[in-house]
Amino acid sequence: MKTIRSMVLVSSDPLSMERGAQQVFDNLQSEIKSFGLEDEISLSMVGDVGRHDALPLVIVYPEATIYGPVKPQDTRLLVEEHLYKGRTASELTASIRELSGKIAWVNARKGTIPAQQRIVLQRAGIIDPTNIEDYIVHDGYQALGKVLTEMTPADVINELKNSGLRGRGGAGFPTGLKWGFVAGTGNKKKYVVCNADESEPGTFKDRLILEGDPHSILEAMTIAAYAVGADEGYVYVRGEYALAQERLKIAIEQAKEMGMLGDNIFGTNFSFNIHVHSGAGAYICGEETALLESIEGRRGEPRPRPPYPTTEGLWGKPTLVNNVETLANVPAIIFHGADWFRSFGTPSSPGTKVYTILGNVNVTGLIEVPMGITLREVITIYAKGMKNGATFKMAQTGGSSGSIIPASLQDTPMDYDSFSRSGVSLGSGALLICDDNNCVVDLAKVLQNFFRVESCSKCNPCRIGNERAYQILNNISEGTGTMQDLEDLTMISTNLSELSNCGLGQTAGTPIRDVLDHFRAEVEAHIKLKVCPTGVCPMSGKRK
Amino acid sequence: MTIVKENEQRMLDAVEKAIQQHGDSRDELIPILTDVNRTLGYLPSEALEEISRKLKSPRSQLFSVASFYHMLSTKPRGKHVIQFCESAPCHVVGGREVWQALQDTLQLDSGETSEDGKWTLITTSCLGLCGVGPVVVIDDDAYGNLTAEQIPAILERYND
Numbered sequence: 142m143k144t145i146r147s148m149v150l151v152s153s154d155p156l157s158m159e160r161g162a163q164q165v166f167d168n169l170q171s172e173i174k175s176f177g178l179e180d181e182i183s184l185s186m187v188g189d190v191g192r193h194d195a196l197p198l199v200i201v202y203p204e205a206t207i208y209g210p211v212k213p214q215d216t217r218l219l220v221e222e223h224l225y226k227g228r229t230a231s232e233l234t235a236s237i238r239e240l241s242g243k244i245a246w247v248n249a250r251k252g253t254i255p256a257q258q259r260i261v262l263q264r265a266g267i268i269d270p271t272n273i274e275d276y277i278v279h280d281g282y283q284a285l286g287k288v289l290t291e292m293t294p295a296d297v298i299n300e301l302k303n304s305g306l307r308g309r310g311g312a313g314f315p316t317g318l319k320w321g322f323v324a325g326t327g328n329k330k331k332y333v334v335c336n337a338d339e340s341e342p343g344t345f346k347d348r349l350i351l352e353g354d355p356h357s358i359l360e361a362m363t364i365a366a367y368a369v370g371a372d373e374g375y376v377y378v379r380g381e382y383a384l385a386q387e388r389l390k391i392a393i394e395q396a397k398e399m400g401m402l403g404d405n406i407f408g409t410n411f412s413f414n415i416h417v418h419s420g421a422g423a424y425i426c427g428e429e430t431a432l433l434e435s436i437e438g439r440r441g442e443p444r445p446r447p448p449y450p451t452t453e454g455l456w457g458k459p460t461l462v463n464n465v466e467t468l469a470n471v472p473a474i475i476f477h478g479a480d481w482f483r484s485f486g487t488p489s490s491p492g493t494k495v496y497t498i499l500g501n502v503n504v505t506g507l508i509e510v511p512m513g514i515t516l517r518e519v520i521t522i523y524a525k526g527m528k529n530g531a532t533f534k535m536a537q538t539g540g541s542s543g544s545i546i547p548a549s550l551q552d553t554p555m556d557y558d559s560f561s562r563s564g565v566s567l568g569s570g571a572l573l574i575c576d577d578n579n580c581v582v583d584l585a586k587v588l589q590n591f592f593r594v595e596s597c598s599k600c601n602p603c604r605i606g607n608e609r610a611y612q613i614l615n616n617i618s619e620g621t622g623t624m625q626d627l628e629d630l631t632m633i634s635t636n637l638s639e640l641s642n643c644g645l646g647q648t649a650g651t652p653i654r655d656v657l658d659h660f661r662a663e664v665e666a667h668i669k670l671k672v673c674p675t676g677v678c679p680m681s682g683k684r685k
Numbered sequence: 686m687t688i689v690k691e692n693e694q695r696m697l698d699a700v701e702k703a704i705q706q707h708g709d710s711r712d713e714l715i716p717i718l719t720d721v722n723r724t725l726g727y728l729p730s731e732a733l734e735e736i737s738r739k740l741k742s743p744r745s746q747l748f749s750v751a752s753f754y755h756m757l758s759t760k761p762r763g764k765h766v767i768q769f770c771e772s773a774p775c776h777v778v779g780g781r782e783v784w785q786a787l788q789d790t791l792q793l794d795s796g797e798t799s800e801d802g803k804w805t806l807i808t809t810s811c812l813g814l815c816g817v818g819p820v821v822v823i824d825d826d827a828y829g830n831l832t833a834e835q836i837p838a839i840l841e842r843y844n845d
Contacts, residue, residue: 342772342811380719380756381812383825421715422755424810438714439746440753497815499774505816537773540811571815573774587776591810597753 144269146181147224148202149173152209153186157197161213162186165197168216176225195235209235258485259509260493261469265353270388273395276356282401284475285360288367289409292475297368298324301471303479305491310336310427310464311539311568312644313490313557316471319461322451323369326459331371333362333413334455334462337378337385338432340424341540342591343571346495347465349507351378351385354469355392359402359415361468364475366413369461374413377432379420389417424595428643429462431597442599443643466495466570486512490556494567500536500574501528513559516551520574531576535659537584539568542648545584545655566651580677581660582667585652586614592649603646606637610653612685620680622668631657693731699724700735709739714750718757727758755809763798763805765843767791768822772811775818779832783819784808786833790840803843 151157151166166186173182187200195209199219206229208219215233222230268275276282288297302317323331335358339347351358362374378386393415396402404412418436420426426435430444433455454460470492474482483491490512497507502524510523516536520526527533536546538555544565546553553563560567575584593607610633613626634650634657641647656664666674673680703720707713717736722728728751737744751757769784793799793806814820817829821839828839 339813340811343774343815344811345813345815348813379813380754419716419719420754421719421757422809423753435715436712438712438750440749499815499818500777507816571774573777575777579777584773584777587771587773591772595810 144181144267144275145183147183147204149182149184149224150187150198150200150202151184152196152198152200160197160210162197164213165199165211165216168213169199169220172216172220173224176220178220178224182224198235204229207235208233257509258493258511260473260482260485261350261357261466261495262353262507262509263473264357265349268354270353270355271391273356273392273399273401276354280476281356281472282360284472285363285401286407288364288475289407289411294324294368294370297364297475300475300479301368304474304482305479305489306467306470306474306482307490307557308464309466309470309494309570311341311542311566313567316463316467319451319463320365320368322449323371323459323461326452328459330373330458331369332455332458332460333366333369333371333374334429334432334436334460335362335374335376335465335468336427336429336432336462337376337382337465338420338427339382339465339569340379340427340595341542341569341571343499343537343573344497344540344569346497346507346570348382348385350465350469351382352388355385355388356396357469357472358389358465359392359396361471362415363402363406363413364471365461365463365468367411369459371461372413374415375418375436375455376415377418377420377426377436379426380422386417386419393417423597424591425597425643425645428645431643432462433460440597442597443645445642487554487556487558489558494555494570496570496572498524498572498574500572501531501576501578502526502574503528512556513554515554516546516572519555519572520551524574527574527576531578533574534577534579535575535581535584537573537575537588537652538571539566540571542566542644542651543568543571544651545581545659547659549659565655566648578675578677580618580673580675581656581663582614582618582673583675583677585656586611586618588652589614589649592645596645596649600640600642600646602636602640603642603649606633606641606646607649609633610637610650614653616684617664617667618673618678618680619683620667620671620673620678621682621684624665624668626668627657627661627664696725696729696732697735700732700739704736704739709741711740711742714740714742714747715754718747718751718754722757726764727761729761730759733759761798761802764803765824766805766807768807768809768812770810770812770814770818770820770822771808772815774811774815775820778818780819782833783821783831783836786836787821790836 151162153162173179197211198209199211200207219230264279268279298317298320306316307313308316337347423441425431426441428443429450431441435441450460450462452459486492493509494512495509499505504525508523533548538544546565553559589611593611596603596607598604613630616622630653634653637650638647663674666672699721703717707716721732733747737747751759791804791806795808798805819831821828
């Protein structure tokens, strides 16, 4: 990947043009060429930048250094000093007074428009993921250096506790607390495992982190290993993510060569090794005990808990299991400090969250924004509204185990506490936005089918409950449901959440519960009137 | 007779290569099975038997693992495997029509292999490409933002 190191902007408003901006631009272009920098520096003309006292202006990003007024004969000095030697040509800089609001705005704007706050994705898409030097230039491995030379394991865990970071895999468990549990066990052999078995429908944030910034995960795992006292780690990547696995393997080789992984990291007596383990296609392996079973080479069937992996995990040893997004926050927290991290998001859920926006909206994709943003903001600002001007009906968060949020809850701040007060779940951060052409019965049927297929079939409530719930939903969608079916669905939903062995079964009843809570009238129309109000369900009159 | 022998040799070679790469420890079972599955297209019972001998692990255990994971198959599959994502994000943006078009064009149902051994059609859970749904993956090629009309033209590409 070609990386643009600096971006040079020349103001080209009428006043600047009158004062020779075109000549400045042409000179800059030839000077950049004469230093052989044309592949690393992008040069462009920009319009009015909102500052008229020192035109023409030349602004160099990412430092946002402002030079002005720049005369054509100044360009050689500017290119040689700033772009070639890498230091500010201070005699040419514009005076600091009168920095206008507009320039401040340009400077504060990060990522794509509109503004996002990127912590875990700060480097994804900017650096070459197969080049460790790119990572180091962007503050990479600085946090690890700080940890190994200036901090004790207890310091690291305290910093993490103070930051208030909560697990981003879905459950929102405080990360520092979990690290403390593993650190507190007396065992000599411990493991750090990164859960990259991202299989929640609608979620692909971890893939982007691994593909775009693999070193951040290695650095975070090494910091975790130092903090909890582990010497071996695994990244469990789902089998479908071949590119992510390849990039991780390259990153591990490079980090070892540089002495940032392996034996005696940074010349200290701390050693840590990381293996990449590929999954083979099983949603359940995202459940941490099933994941451990799979690493050990068995069927991915969850273990009974307790004992929790923090005391008895991989091969019976204390094991720290963290999600990719959780880990990607760690180097930034150590590097900038817990207080910095707490300046984002809400007091109870600090930091940012990566959301994937999907469904019937104009722009789908991935954003990283502070915790506490509302669904309405996401739809209007980032998704650019509903497709074809349709009406927002419901959103499904956090993949299949998330909640179905009706339009009435779209102004609830999306953070762990506000959501749990409203009885909904943030899940993995997928936002599947559905318009009013979607039928709730049809959606619930698709979600239930997912659990039916992906249940590991080890425990009965999950194996039988999901199958039966799917059959009932299917009957309702065929117009052959009865009111008794709704009672049965409620019972199955409760049984699933109370009797299942692991998280999959315990959350599998959520879609049914939400549909019956928020959209009961629409479901009853299928039964009492034999009509699907949106015209999606087949209503063929067949019954299973 | 020679064809049978050739097949057997191919199978033994695949097992040998996978074990050389990953070692003969029981912990490496899933990577070994994945490799053999990739080389042979599925896991024949003879291959499982050979792996069982090499790893000194009972065949029942191997079969229990091989039948658990979606990416491993104990049944022969067609030359090209078509995976259709049936999860909700693809479903709400037109996945249903794409699935119907796939079934109509190939005259296959989920999990079936065509008689000429060219196609296997399977449904799968989320593939992590949700930003561009509906998604179909044929062998290692992913196709996104699909419409039902595009299906015949895409299948045409696999005319070898």
